[in-house]
Amino acid sequence: MTATQTSAGKRPPLWRNVRFIRGALQVLAVVIVLGAIWFLGNNLRNELVAKNLPTNFDFLGQPTGVTIADSNFNPGSPVRAALIIGIKNTFLIVIVGIPILTVLGTLIGVARLSTNWLVAKAAMVYVETIRNIPPLLIILFVFNAVILQLPPPRDPATPLDWFVISNLKITGPGFAASSGAGVLLAVAVLGLIAAFVVGAWRTRYSEQTGQHHHRVLWGLGVFTSIVLIGYFITGRPVSMSFPVLDGRVITGGFGGLGAYFAVLMALVIYTASHVAEIVRGSILAVPRGQTEAANAIALSGFQRLRYVILPQAYRIALPPILNQYLNLAKNTSLAIAIGFAEITLVTFQAIGNGYPAPQLILLLMAAYLLFSLTISILVNLLNRRLQLVGN
């Protein structure tokens, strides 16, 4: 009591000093965390040594002892190479899946709000059914009930002679490259850059004159003509290639494993149901006056969606859709259940072959973090462009 009365000029005791308490708490937190890490790391080292496992990452250069379907990977190749193939396969699901599920999700989201009763109800049943089922179950179902029901590899279906379809592999027309294809690729990249430059010019032109920009047409035209000219100048290095069946061996064409298509289909079906809900919510969040304004200037139903509603809806929808993209990337790990050699399965197999689990799982987590980070950076860049200035 006396202390409070004579506090003028006196400093509070140490245990009442806010700055001291704050500092002490932080030091305590850091010490606890570091202590825990040290304790666990120490255990890890001891256990690894006790089990005769390596404590570093040198094992990455040793042979895996596994085979990976649909690649020229042999059991003698190092663990590192297997992991890289795994990352590539994961990437192939994500990069193909994202555009498809965006379009599909948007279509279903719009369909849920359709004035057509039948369409709206069908979309609702789809969304409510699919999003309440575990994605793993959908993957297993698509693989077992769709892909494995295709004809066996010894007797595949060949519709139009363009495709070779079996339950092991699905192959369609592709491109075959000969020498000089690299040059053409460089030309194509140049063409793409030129197309964007022209598009930017058309946009500026449109803003200055009020004429229609037609930037997609212009861009496509520039790109196509550059690539076509390059194609003939480099001596036609790329040709169409159709899959040819010779016994059980398929040569030419472009395709993927049945398991790949199963994962892709299942994850697109599952994630699209979530995207559809987001799109629907975002469209509902666009003020009703916008629809009325679009109707007042006599836009058609499609124009209203394309130029008025969807651009505003996407502004709201993009952050949650980003989450769904990340979910897609993370859910690719479920492909392990049907034996598609993405990064998780490769890691799993390496652990099964006696390589140390802690290091491998750490690498696996790092790979997924890299995926997540890349996707969020890209989408956040897009998000910044879409947001209103001053928001």
Add this chain to the structure above:
Amino acid sequence: MDTTAATPVEKVSVVVAPRRSGPRVWMKKNLFSTWYNSLLTAVFGALIVWVVFRLGRYLINVDTEIIRVNLRLYMTGRFPSEQLSRLWAAVFVTTAGVGFFARAIVRNGRRKAAEAGLGFERSNWQDVVRRFWPIGALVVFTLSFTETITPTLLTLVAAAIGVAAYWLGAALPTWMVHRSWAIPLVGTLMFYVVLAGFGGVGWDLWQGFFVNIVLTIAGISLAFPLGLMLALGRRSTLPAVRYLSVTYIEFLRGVPMITLLLMGAFALGFLIPGDFQFSLFLRLLIAITLFQAAYIAEVVRGGLQSVPHGQVEAGQSIGLSPWKTMRFVVLPQALRNVIPAMVGQFISLFKDTTLVFIVGLLDLLRAVQISTAQPEFFAQGLEAVVLPFAAVYFWVGSFVMSRESRRLEKKLGVGVR
């Protein structure tokens, strides 16, 4: 009195109904308003007829022999059959606990309403049926595959115990009702003792759909305190605490749950001294808890951010300590706001518990898979029978919960106030 008041309201709504009605007008408006709508209707109509036709043919021709033979494997895995009575006892404990808890909540609600001088509207039993009928339907669906009458009778007993507990809950002493949070705790303890105590079956042998449910509930309950701490840590003014929390949350949110499960199954054993090895179930539960905590932390953070800063200032102005401000002013409002999001997290964990099958725990999905590998059912395309069967369970659970969360959202007025 209520009924007399309700009748005229219904009459009014009939009068307000559009004058031009009838199936033809409705079809013209909703199916054939423009030429492309007619086209869409035709295409989707054909599609729906085709789907319904295929589905009908599938349901008529489907042979559920595999489900009837393996139903116990699906529900409880390899739970020892001589101990099955313990499992039923655990079910009885659960229904009794739910009954008591429901009554306690109702009584608490009425007391609080009376204290605040508000009317209390108790939901009638029709309402409860309307909300939870899919679960009842699921139980009936499951029982329709049993081969003896015993499970049905025992289920009826369990339901009777639940109703009796609700009824007896009226006689619970008030001091008990005030501490209604203790009921689930005591119930959980009894549940565990009934199953595992006195030479019973430990959690290493908890399998089948049972383990999906246990992992979901245990995962969320254990992750909640950790997630709450992480959320508070992320909002802390102490930089060190904040950065540690952010690192933990963002790291775990960036990786898929399966990597955590792999860690639990294969790497956790390396992190603890050799003498203290846990069973697979426990290791996976730890992994799930660590993973869910990061997501719960983000959910709770959303709630904390939704509480206006004026509330904190109000707490400070009446001389509450920071801890008390958090505990009595901010957290109650924040947690109320995040209940729907928590239910969402609960649903997503419920679906994700199927992943344990990859690391070898025998859950419903795993049980369903190994049943198709049995000699008498091998390679007959029975995945098309058993996978939809398993899907029904997850669908019903998720659907009921998501509807509940939407109801809560409306009731709590989240986003309105």
